Amino acid sequence: MPKSITRTYSRYSREATLLLGELIRVARKERKLTAQEVADRAGISRGLLQRIEKGDLKCEIGVVFEVAVIVGVKLFDADETTLTRHIRQTEDKLSLLPKSVRRKSKAVHDDF
Amino acid sequence: MPKSITRTYSRYSREATLLLGELIRVARKERKLTAQEVADRAGISRGLLQRIEKGDLKCEIGVVFEVAVIVGVKLFDADETTLTRHIRQTEDKLSLLPKSVRRKSKAVHDDF
């Protein structure tokens, strides 16, 4: 048996993922879509959709987001346009920050 | 070369992931944290962190969320407590919906 890499997750991450999954399941049922239908539209297997809806932490973020879009769950509470605007704003902000984080090499009085 | 599975993503998914990645990078720099430092705290490689910050769609959602937490980016604009409350509310909602989606087998006048 190969040595496996076990990750640790904070409660916050676990709950955020769980909430997203549950929101997806609710949205899917409200729209009366079968698990198989949504899976087909997303181009994934039904099994993977189940894991997503159960809040499995080890799913590609792209697939999870895609499923969310399909059933109508908004990310960031934002529509397409708002999302794009936020990206621009964030990139502006980023351009003002130093490009690399410089650590005071030898703790003169390192932070606190 | 084995046949690869190429997924398609909507613009919305791509931008949501990109935005999240950029928010993480901004937050990291604002807190003056090195990529290596954050990677270590998250228990991932620096390379993976770079992909996350670039908005790579094929990263585990759990890892992405975990990194977000580490640098202080809130998911769902909600703190721990609010998140938990939302979960309860969503589960209540879910319990009221039919447990399986029933499709009218032979389109009597299928929906619209």
Added chain:
DNA sequence: ATCTTATGGTCTATATATGAACCAAATGTA
């Protein structure tokens, strides 16, 4: 009650994401 179908769970093979060790370039500091 019966029948159809949606859901949840296994298992296996395979595609693929990840870690690690590189290197080169860019960046900020003294």
Added chain:
DNA sequence: TACATTTGGTTCATATATAGACCATAAGAT
């Protein structure tokens, strides 16, 4: 300018997520 280090980009081996085929049960129509 020179120097230390952060960052971005490779490549490769390996751990692992996913698809797909199952099966059993649950759920909701008729």
